[in-house]
Amino acid sequence: MPWLDRTVNAMLPYLPPPSPSYQPYQSTSLPPPLYQLCVKPVMNGSAVYPNGGDDMVDTVLPYRSAQLRITDDQLTNRQEIMEPGTTWARLTKNKRVTPEDWWQDVREIELELEDPKASYTIGAVCSIRPKSSSQDVERFLKLSDLEAEADKPMTIKELCIDQPVPWSLPRPGLVTTLRTLLTNHLDIRATPKKSFFEWMRRFTQDEREQERLDEFIADPDEIHTYATRPSRTIVETLADFRSTRIPMSHILEVLQPIRRRRFSIASSPEAHPHRVQLLVAMVDYKTNLSIRRQGLCSSWLKTLQEGERVSLSFEDPTLFLPKTPNTPVILIGPGTGVAPMRAFAELRIRQGEGANTILYFGCRSRTQDLFFADDWKEMESKSARVRIAPSRDQPDKVYVQDLIRQDAEVINEWIVDRQCHVYISGSSNSMPKSVRGALAWCISTESGYGLLSSEEATAYVERMFELGGRGAEETW
Numbered sequence: 001m002p003w004l005d006r007t008v009n010a011m012l013p014y015l016p017p018p019s020p021s022y023q024p025y026q027s028t029s030l031p032p033p034l035y036q037l038c039v040k041p042v043m044n045g046s047a048v049y050p051n052g053g054d055d056m057v058d059t060v061l062p063y064r065s066a067q068l069r070i071t072d073d074q075l076t077n078r079q080e081i082m083e084p085g086t087t088w089a090r091l092t093k094n095k096r097v098t099p100e101d102w103w104q105d106v107r108e109i110e111l112e113l114e115d116p117k118a119s120y121t122i123g124a125v126c127s128i129r130p131k132s133s134s135q136d137v138e139r140f141l142k143l144s145d146l147e148a149e150a151d152k153p154m155t156i157k158e159l160c161i162d163q164p165v166p167w168s169l170p171r172p173g174l175v176t177t178l179r180t181l182l183t184n185h186l187d188i189r190a191t192p193k194k195s196f197f198e199w200m201r202r203f204t205q206d207e208r209e210q211e212r213l214d215e216f217i218a219d220p221d222e223i224h225t226y227a228t229r230p231s232r233t234i235v236e237t238l239a240d241f242r243s244t245r246i247p248m249s250h251i252l253e254v255l256q257p258i259r260r261r262r263f264s265i266a267s268s269p270e271a272h273p274h275r276v277q278l279l280v281a282m283v284d285y286k287t288n289l290s291i292r293r294q295g296l297c298s299s300w301l302k303t304l305q306e307g308e309r310v311s312l313s314f315e316d317p318t319l320f321l322p323k324t325p326n327t328p329v330i331l332i333g334p335g336t337g338v339a340p341m342r343a344f345a346e347l348r349i350r351q352g353e354g355a356n357t358i359l360y361f362g363c364r365s366r367t368q369d370l371f372f373a374d375d376w377k378e379m380e381s382k383s384a385r386v387r388i389a390p391s392r393d394q395p396d397k398v399y400v401q402d403l404i405r406q407d408a409e410v411i412n413e414w415i416v417d418r419q420c421h422v423y424i425s426g427s428s429n430s431m432p433k434s435v436r437g438a439l440a441w442c443i444s445t446e447s448g449y450g451l452l453s454s455e456e457a458t459a460y461v462e463r464m465f466e467l468g469g470r471g472a473e474e475t476w
Ligand SMILES: Cc1cc2nc3c(=O)[nH]c(=O)nc-3n(C[C@H](O)[C@H](O)[C@H](O)COP(=O)(O)OP(=O)(O)OC[C@H]3O[C@@H](n4cnc5c(N)ncnc54)[C@H](O)[C@@H]3O)c2cc1C
Pocket: 125, 130, 231, 261, 262, 263, 264, 265, 279, 280, 281, 282, 283, 284, 285, 286, 294, 295, 296, 297, 298, 299, 336, 337, 339, 474, 475, 476
């Protein structure tokens, strides 16, 4: 915030003077809404259903007058609600691949693309917008006194010419409901930020709540302690501030869109045409207040049944295999980071390049979380080298970087002499740095195989990743 203030103050002298009608912005005053939720008129007992045209907007009535109720299911499977670039897929597999008593639930999820023309490139990332749980939606509606409005058919109308409805919301004129908006579009499980507390401050008349909200607005540490650290959700915040209600007039502005989650695709399109395979770890942890938290997208994916539809899009790869298949590659992917490596491994085997491929995979235990074990056996049978680091299977912990160091002779030969490409994927904690450090060690004199000094080796590996196009990372 101080940075923002300084930046705005630095820009102000260069801007034209304000117009005579300009009113200084008051953080406690309620700005006029940008959008309006309008209820569809009811004709002969049934709603006028739209075909998506903007002309529908002018025929709607204020939302209070509608009688009809429609369900979320009637609305969410329609083509018109899809964001540009998204495509439908049907769930064909949702299998837990770790034992029930293992600390982490990791799932292989397979989605079959409905559109025969839809496809993705190897190494692409799949982007999915999750849904809020029905329990969260119910609770939000109840806390906001909006239960009666939840299932009325309504449309969104733009009220300001230069503020179009964001793409994350249904197009103006399309029938939706408040329940559909809260389920599919607006994030009520998000952790509130300063702007949310500023909105709440405008909506409450309760003095004690005003006082508390003023403290949040004035001091980022208060927000950190109350909201960020315990990952408190918007629904929980509303439960704490019982006198504060988000009005329908501003709900589309106050609530942020549900953020899409990205997943590295674990399948190669050549080996699994029209299918997308993902390896997804369920986010499930306890906060500093010992409250259980589950990730929005992973917990929603967990509930999906075979045959259910998911709208997804593909993002261009950040990892690219070398153009010439016989260039050697080293794939390093601990945990779910192995997902894109599995896709690459499938293609390398199909290309007959097993002998030019090494995979480093890290897990905790060979018997509990050794994902895609059958694929690695097949890879080995096709001359690929597969190195597995089960960190907890022995008294001393072993990680992928330790195996890389053990293989210093081969690593030095592949990186320096054979000019191989290296790929790292997985957690963005200390792993990528440790792996790069291990690679540098292998090609340095310290390992006994390399010819470079320690500094030269580090710079060599950095160049591979930053400039040389021989190294790439996908971490999260
Ligand atoms: C390019 C890319 C590729 C990815 N590929 C994969 C993949 O192949 N497989 C996969 O499983 N994921 C992958 N992810 C991560 C994935 O996108 C989601 O972030 C992840 O599934 C969690 O989403 P969620 O909605 O379930 O959790 P959210 O509701 O978004 O919650 C996650 C948040 O919870 C908090 N949190 C989580 N654990 C803890 C903890 N132990 N303590 C305290 N706070 C915690 C953190 O603030 C975290 O940001 C990838 C991410 C990117 C960017």
